[in-house]
Amino acid sequence: MSSSPHPHVAAIGLGTMGEPMAHNLLRAGFPLTVFNRTPSRADALVAAGASWAPSAAAAVAQADRVLVCLPDTPDVRSLFSASGQNLLAQMKRGSVVVDTSTISPRATRELAREAASFGIAWIDAPVSGGPEGAKKGTLAIMCGGEAEAFERALPLLRTLGQSVTYVGGPGHGQIAKATNQVILAGTYQALAEALVMAKKLGADPSRVVQAISGGAARSWVLENRGPNMLRDEYPLGFKVSLHRKDLAIALEEARAAAVAMPLTALVASQEDALIAQGFAEEDVSALGRLTRRAAGLPAGPL
């Protein structure tokens, strides 16, 4: 038995986001068991004191909290739902799944119901802030689920993020994340069109940005990704392919809820073209690339 005052955590999914999150839990003193499809991703964590589990089922069996960080809805479903590995059936009653993946709100509600039938709580807790925020523990975390379970998961959540917000019932964290990604879609695409227009009209886009930065056009995207677009370089950041996946979630939910999102559909189409042109791994600010290509601008700083 562990003498730690912290609940025992199993971390599943040790990618660009999951690995640094797991490190922060270790550092904060949470007893930690880890599992990942590619075992080598766990080496540094094991060296730092985490236990390696040979399977996801072995990882979660004794855990009080299960931290999940996987790419997409099918990944989470295939582990936890009865149609997949059915991990919920192998977990302790009273334990809490904290799913930091960005997945479908509807799938989340289904998983939360399945979990409840096993006496397990499911907190959807998608994050914003990128690998940098995951490393520093400064993520913004948008949470959905039963309020009581959220309270129990709070010490863990506060270790991972700076701004932890309880939005509402099951799936509401995922709804907040989808909202976030829809806003980003429009903000990036508008900035791309605006800067390419300024350039083609003969102005110096850097000076234009300087002139408008203090006013109503001000945004995180303008401040932090405007320089990428001006330089025609798109280092991560957040991958086009992942943002496109998130827009697919938003558009699918919107269709089910009878909401027309013409701008979101447009940006999704721009990102499809960008991905087909080989830029899936670039930062979302690469939307600027497509707009400048369409306008016949050569590569290079604007």
Added chain:
Amino acid sequence: MSSSPHPHVAAIGLGTMGEPMAHNLLRAGFPLTVFNRTPSRADALVAAGASWAPSAAAAVAQADRVLVCLPDTPDVRSLFSASGQNLLAQMKRGSVVVDTSTISPRATRELAREAASFGIAWIDAPVSGGPEGAKKGTLAIMCGGEAEAFERALPLLRTLGQSVTYVGGPGHGQIAKATNQVILAGTYQALAEALVMAKKLGADPSRVVQAISGGAARSWVLENRGPNMLRDEYPLGFKVSLHRKDLAIALEEARAAAVAMPLTALVASQEDALIAQGFAEEDVSALGRLTRRAAGLPAGPL
């Protein structure tokens, strides 16, 4: 002869923006002559010490600086160009026109050329910050024109605005303003789609906004106009009709420069519908109204 250390200013156009700007010049000690198509708009200024001119021509005849604040390109052209009242021919050599109207960059370049042929400088100086900023003298001013003339106009510009940026040659201030309006178009529409989606998916949009406000979705629009959309109330702010006019300028310039701006065109179409439905005088954040109507949401707070 005036003993003021300031150059003599003529202010033409005393609307919601022009009138408070003229007041700030008076307060700062600029000798001021004013003209407006509707004379009653000048009453308070005349009471405060401005001279009333019976015509635009009479207003500009002895002025060292001519401050212009009119609604649209044809208004400015009809006063200053040879095909209109030809005011430039009646102004002092060495004087400077400071045009704070938001008009076409191309028309601005033509007017600047016409002005130069009379020995007059033309500074395009469109502003951002609304009636509130005009009153407080806190406008952001984006300037184009000859650098030497910009320097001469600077004491006047600094009286009107807090952030005065020289962007580049003739029309470059207008290009910056068009850039600003394109960015706003996407930011407003994305926010509208995002909040309506969140509502229709069953989340509390206020809590969603709270959850995402600290992250990458952060913007002036989210902070300052998100609450309008949540309340379904759209007080000014900046009129839909004026933003639509500015998008027309951007789209016309973009077409001439062979730039595809699909998002801007989409938002322009949304604003057309909004105007046709009778909401031209509301704040641009009323784009939220159209999206919620399309989604079948009843009026009232989200």
